Amino acid sequence: MDVSLKLNYFLIDLILPLTAGYYLRSTRFHNKYLDKMISVCFSTLFPFLAILTFWVLRPAMELFWLPLFGVILHIIPGLISFYYARKHYTSGTDIGSFVLAGMLSNLLTLGGISVFILYGERGFAYVQLVVLFQNLILFLFCFPLAQYFAQRDTDSDGQGIRWRSLFNRNQLTVVGMIIGAYLNWADYLRPDYLGNAVDWLIHITAWLTLIPVGHSIDFTQIRQYWRSTVDILVIKFILTPIAIFGLARIIFTDTIVFNTLMLLSFAPSAINAVIAVRLHQLNIHLVMASFVLTTAVYLLVVYPVIFFYLR
Numbered sequence: 001m002d003v004s005l006k007l008n009y010f011l012i013d014l015i016l017p018l019t020a021g022y023y024l025r026s027t028r029f030h031n032k033y034l035d036k037m038i039s040v041c042f043s044t045l046f047p048f049l050a051i052l053t054f055w056v057l058r059p060a061m062e063l064f065w066l067p068l069f070g071v072i073l074h075i076i077p078g079l080i081s082f083y084y085a086r087k088h089y090t091s092g093t094d095i096g097s098f099v100l101a102g103m104l105s106n107l108l109t110l111g112g113i114s115v116f117i118l119y120g121e122r123g124f125a126y127v128q129l130v131v132l133f134q135n136l137i138l139f140l141f142c143f144p145l146a147q148y149f150a151q152r153d154t155d156s157d158g159q160g161i162r163w164r165s166l167f168n169r170n171q172l173t174v175v176g177m178i179i180g181a182y183l184n185w186a187d188y189l190r191p192d193y194l195g196n197a198v199d200w201l202i203h204i205t206a207w208l209t210l211i212p213v214g215h216s217i218d219f220t221q222i223r224q225y226w227r228s229t230v231d232i233l234v235i236k237f238i239l240t241p242i243a244i245f246g247l248a249r250i251i252f253t254d255t256i257v258f259n260t261l262m263l264l265s266f267a268p269s270a271i272n273a274v275i276a277v278r279l280h281q282l283n284i285h286l287v288m289a290s291f292v293l294t295t296a297v298y299l300l301v302v303y304p305v306i307f308f309y310l311r
Contacts, residue, residue: 013113013206014299020207021214034212041208046108046128047176049201053125054180055190062252066129069261070107072247073130074137077240078103084231096149097283098228100142100276101290102235105267107131109209110295113202114267114303115260118310121198126260128177138272146280213271217292225289232269232290237302241265259310266302268294 021034057063081102085095105111108131115123183190244265252258269291277287 013117013203014110014210014303017207017210018214018295018299021211022217024211024215025217029215031215034215037208038212041205043172045201045205045208047172049124049198049205050128050173050176051180051183052190052194052198052201053121053128054177055183055188056195057122057125057180057184059184060254060257062254062257063126063129065251066126066257066261067132069244069248070130070133071137073105073107073240073244073264073267074103074141076243077105077235080235080239081232084235088228088231092149092152093282094286095152096146096280097277097286098232098290099149100146100273100282101229101269101287102232104138104142104270104273104276105236105264106270106295107134107264107267109206109213109271110298111264111267113206114306115263116202118263118307119256119260121195121202123256123260124198124202126257127264128173130261130264132174132177138276142272142276143279146276146282150280150282213295216271216274216288218288219292222285222289222292225286226293228286229290229293232294233297236268236294237266237297263306263310266298266306268298 078099081099082095084102085098089095089098108127112124112127112131115127119126241262244261248258248261252261269287271291273287274284274291276282277284
């Protein structure tokens with residue numbers, strides 16, 4: 001993929017859908033359609049992409065480390081965020097929102113598209129391995145954590161973990177990985193036209209996931225939290241990448257695998273952080289400020305610098 005085509009991907013698949021989503025805030029476009037976009041991606045398109053990319057993925061022992069690093073990509077910024085939050089906030093709602101904003105990163109959507117632009121479907125397959133346990137982390141740890149901080153201020157008993165929610169259509173991507181790995185192991189050749197379909201599916205998933213993200217941005221409500229989220233910029237774009245660099249350099253020798261992990265270590269705050277905070281009535285404006293600020297810095301500064309360095 002030449003440089004001009006990669007730049008087109010950056011504009012068409014990252015900037016434009018976010019802009020389009022923000023524009024839709026001024027229209028009567030109903031939220032149920034936005035929810036449907038995300039549902040289609042996680043229940044249909046991402047599983048199909050997993051089949052196609054794992055079908056031709058080159059097996060290597062290094063790849064077994066990627067899901068573990070997906071967990072580490074949550075632990076490192078989570079611990080640093082907790083340290084920062086305890087120094088600057090007193091209420092559970094503020095501490096919980098700050099920790100979740102720092103811990104959860106946009107690994108699959110922005111991270112996946114960013115890696116695909118540079119390394120194609122091979123890189124995207126690596127991203128899918130990294131996020132293998134993402135839903136388990138969200139449901140088993142982040143949701144209970146959000147509930148804990150909400151209870152610190154209200155002393156309510158809460159409703160506990162809804163264990164059945166752990167197993168839903170979001171896990172279909174794992175099924176796709178298994179099917180693709182089996183086709184790879186069984187030595188079935190993937191038809192050329194399916195290889196061409198990967199590019200189109202990446203375009204489609206980018207728009208269907210980023211339009212709802214752009215629609216979630218509300219500058220009037222989050223303006224007061226700009227300064228308080230500057231610390232998250234340091235966590236996301238300096239401290240976490242430094243830590244991941246030190247660990248990944250020891251383990252990985254494959255350049256594309258290593259660069260994929262480094263790209264993901266710079267990923268901005270995730271929309272899942274907003275969802276977790278909203279569900280448990282924490283400080284929604286703080287986490288949204290973090291989401292908007294880190295996403296803007298990533299798209300306008302961080303990723304362009306990485307792009308021209310790695311291309």
